[in-house]
Structure formats: structure tokens, C-alpha cells
Amino acid sequence: MLRAEGLYFSYGDFTVENVSLTLDKGELVAIIGPNGAGKSTLLKLLFGLLKSERGKVEVDGKNIAELSPSEKAKLIGFVPQNHVPTFPFKALDFVLLGATPELGPFGAPSKKHREKAMELLRLFGLEKYAEKPYTSLSGGQIRLLLIARALMTSPRYLLLDEPTSNLDLKNSLLVLQTVKRLTKEGVGSLVVLHDPNLAGLFADRVLLMKGGRIIANGKPEEVIDERLLSEAYGVELKLIECAGERVLRPRVEV
Numbered sequence: 001m002l003r004a005e006g007l008y009f010s011y012g013d014f015t016v017e018n019v020s021l022t023l024d025k026g027e028l029v030a031i032i033g034p035n036g037a038g039k040s041t042l043l044k045l046l047f048g049l050l051k052s053e054r055g056k057v058e059v060d061g062k063n064i065a066e067l068s069p070s071e072k073a074k075l076i077g078f079v080p081q082n083h084v085p086t087f088p089f090k091a092l093d094f095v096l097l098g099a100t101p102e103l104g105p106f107g108a109p110s111k112k113h114r115e116k117a118m119e120l121l122r123l124f125g126l127e128k129y130a131e132k133p134y135t136s137l138s139g140g141q142i143r144l145l146l147i148a149r150a151l152m153t154s155p156r157y158l159l160l161d162e163p164t165s166n167l168d169l170k171n172s173l174l175v176l177q178t179v180k181r182l183t184k185e186g187v188g189s190l191v192v193l194h195d196p197n198l199a200g201l202f203a204d205r206v207l208l209m210k211g212g213r214i215i216a217n218g219k220p221e222e223v224i225d226e227r228l229l230s231e232a233y234g235v236e237l238k239l240i241e242c243a244g245e246r247v248l249r250p251r252v253e254v
């Protein structure tokens with residue numbers, strides 16, 4: 001289990017305050033909430049990129065602050081919201097970078113690693129770009145590469161910050177179906193999403209953040225609630241029945 005207790009972090013004019021959560025293996029939890037709610041900050045605290053001033057984060061009973069970078073990377077696949085390209089690696093080599101925690105200081109990727117990286121490229125329909133500089137790929141394709149890179153070590157937990165941003169509808173669904181499949185195989189997945197309908201469709205549990213706090217935490221049908229979300233987002237939303245499913249629609253003049 002990944003467990004956070006009483007996290008606190010302040011940038012000065014914004015504070016994540018008293019945040020506690022659990023993420024079980026085999027559970028897909030979506031974090032939703034308006035821009036600036038603190039979702040990315042929370043993910044960085046959970047991965048130990050930001051240090052919580054209070055409380056602690058434990059992964060399978062180990063304090064995240066005490067894990068070495070490679071121990072942490074083997075346990076948790078983290079995909080940040082933003083990626084700043086540094087070097088024009090070939091797409092295949094970029095995905096292979098995800099195997100670094102398994103290689104040791106002077107190790108080189110094995111044939112098995114290369115096969116796995118190719119398999120991940122194929123999964124996301126990117127095999128034809130394997131030898132191309134990844135920096136020449138589109139924003140959505142780079143997002144898929146980042147997810148593929150995070151899957152190289154077959155981590156036990158996934159922390160994905162807006163994995164569907166830049167992605168078209170088909171690739172958004174491909175990514176979420178892949179995460180769902182991995183979750184069913186036993187991975188614990190925490191995914192920041194902007195679309196409450198996708199959160200409701202895929203997640204076992206939904207956390208709603210606002211103002212640096214978790215203001216709701218429950219089953220999708222409890223959190224994807226028109227009054228709760230209308231208030232949280234400051235727009236009028238309506239839940240409608242559509243082909244036997246509940247879909248959230250904005251009520252706006254167009």
C-alpha cells in the first residue's frame with residue numbers, strides 16, 4: 001500500500017494542508033479538481049520530489065524519504081505533467097531510459113530490456129518512430145513515450161499526472177485501458193484527470209481536490225455528483241442519463 005499521512009507543503013501563497021490518502025495495489029484512484037487545486041503538488045509530494053514539512057509517505061511500509069532513487073523508481077512509475085526535452089534520444093532509447101534503475105552504474109540495457117521497450121512502443125502504436133529523435137514527435141506521442149518509459153521497470157505503483165493531456169480520444173482511452181489492465185494485474189494507480197466523466201468511467205475511487213485539500217474521497221458515484229462538482233469547479237453541471245450511464249454535462253448558453 002502507498003500511504004500518505006498529514007502532508008503539508010507551502011509555496012508561500014499556496015499550501016497543501018493536512019492531506020492523507022491510501023492507494024492499494026489493484027486499485028485505480030483518480031484525482032480531479034480545478035486548475036491550481038494542488039494535484040501536481042500532491043503527486044510530487046507522494047513521489048518525494050517535494051519534501052513534506054509534516055507527516056510522511058510510506059510505500060509498502062517504507063518511508064519514501066529513505067529510499068534511494070533507483071529503489072523508488074523500481075517501486076513507483078511517475079509521469080509528471082510537464083516534460084522538458086534535454087537531448088534528442090531516439091524514441092526507443094528514451095523508453096529504455098526507464099530501465100536505468102535496474103542497470104546499476106555501468107550496466108547497459110539487455111536484449112530483454114530492448115524487447116520490452118519495443119513492446120511498449122508497439123502497445124502505443126509508436127514502433128515506426130523507434131529510431132527517430134523523440135524530440136521530433138508530437139506532444140501526444142511524447143506523452144505516450146513518457147508513460148512507456150515509466151512502465152519499463154513494471155512498477156508496483158503508478159503516479160500519472162494528466163496522462164491523457166495532449167492525447168486524442170482513442171489514445172486517451174488506450175492509456176486509461178492500459179492503466180486499468182495493469183491495475184487489474186495488481187498495480188496501484190493514482191491518476192490525475194481533468195475529465196470527471198473519464199474518472200467516473202475508469203476509477204475505483206475518486207479524490208476531489210480544491211485549495212490544497214482533499215474535499216471528497218469516495219466511490220465515483222459519490223464524488224461525481226452534480227452539486228459537489230458544480231461547487232468545486234464554479235460552473236453549473238448536470239448529471240444526465242445516457243444509454244444507461246450517468247454523464248456530467250455543463251449547463252451553459254452556447
Ligand SMILES: Nc1ncnc2c1ncn2[C@@H]1O[C@H](COP(=O)(O)OP(=O)(O)OP(=O)(O)O)[C@@H](O)[C@H]1O
Pocket residue numbers: 011014033034035036037038039040041042081
Ligand atoms: N514551483 C512553484 N512555485 C510557486 N508556486 C507554485 C509552484 N508550483 C505550483 N505552484 C502553485 O501551487 C498551486 C497548485 O499548483 P499545482 O500545479 O499543484 O495545481 P494543479 O491542481 O496540478 O493544477 P493544474 O490542474 O492547473 O495542473 C498553484 O497556485 C500554483 O501556482
